[in-house]
Amino acid sequence: MTHRLKKEGKYSYIEVGEGMPIIVLHGLMGGLSNFDAVTDFFSIKGYRIIIPELPIYNMSLLKTNVKNFAKYLHDFIEFKALDNVILLGNSLGGHIGLYHTKLYPKKVKALVITGSSGLYESAMGGGYTKRSDYEVIKKKAQDVFYDPAVATKEIVDEVYETVNDRNKLIKTLAIAKSAIRHNMAKDLPNMQTPTCIIWGKNDNVTPPEVAEEFNTLLPDSELFWIDKCGHAAMMEHPKDFNTILDAWFQKRDF
Numbered sequence: 001m002t003h004r005l006k007k008e009g010k011y012s013y014i015e016v017g018e019g020m021p022i023i024v025l026h027g028l029m030g031g032l033s034n035f036d037a038v039t040d041f042f043s044i045k046g047y048r049i050i051i052p053e054l055p056i057y058n059m060s061l062l063k064t065n066v067k068n069f070a071k072y073l074h075d076f077i078e079f080k081a082l083d084n085v086i087l088l089g090n091s092l093g094g095h096i097g098l099y100h101t102k103l104y105p106k107k108v109k110a111l112v113i114t115g116s117s118g119l120y121e122s123a124m125g126g127g128y129t130k131r132s133d134y135e136v137i138k139k140k141a142q143d144v145f146y147d148p149a150v151a152t153k154e155i156v157d158e159v160y161e162t163v164n165d166r167n168k169l170i171k172t173l174a175i176a177k178s179a180i181r182h183n184m185a186k187d188l189p190n191m192q193t194p195t196c197i198i199w200g201k202n203d204n205v206t207p208p209e210v211a212e213e214f215n216t217l218l219p220d221s222e223l224f225w226i227d228k229c230g231h232a233a234m235m236e237h238p239k240d241f242n243t244i245l246d247a248w249f250q251k252r253d254f
Helices: 032-043 066-079 092-103 134-143 153-163 166-181 208-217 238-252
Strands: 006-008 011-016 020-025 047-052 085-090 108-114 195-200 221-226
Touching: 011 032, 011 066, 020 032, 020 066, 020 092, 032 047, 032 085, 032 238, 066 092, 066 166, 085 092, 092 108, 092 166, 108 238, 134 153, 153 166, 195 208, 195 238, 208 221, 221 238
Parallel strands: 020 047, 020 085, 085 108, 108 195, 195 221
Antiparallel strands: 006 011, 011 047
């Protein structure tokens, strides 16, 4: 299902369903459509799914960092007059969700992270140096998934366009440096927010030991694995992802 992008003020976002708000945070090179299965499933289960377009390539270079994205998210939540939100983030989106929760813990009811950066600095898509070589970019995009077929031509083309845009490449490198600076290892033990960690057993971007470290450091977390799955579990195994998350929500009475 294709969902319509709403534009209000400086914000662009998808909003589907009614009920408890789940704000979905996309990754560095991840489109909003990556969460179609999550949106379709949970919007009919009594949740209000909101997916903002993060200003990854639109902020000034000095403001292109995890902390400012977390503040942008806070402003968006205030704009939408939301409270007690659930944050669901993949890759960079997970990192932004974690950092937002560190800054504004009272706003967040629960966290869901999958393939999240925040502990492992190579999570920001390094190795895109041979920018003009389409086959190199294709291989990098395929490596994100256990099944390379998930990296459709549309996905590869989008990544290729991004890394060959000088402005976007500079911003990408700035975000990578920011992810290292904003390492969450010392913060996580102080974060009491209930956290569901869903991870691909075959994630090459943020390997399984990263998930285990998140689970060890976070005081109130549960870790769930999906086999034969890479960095974007909600895309590669959407039914398993939704089943795990739905059961966790029910257990926690969310």
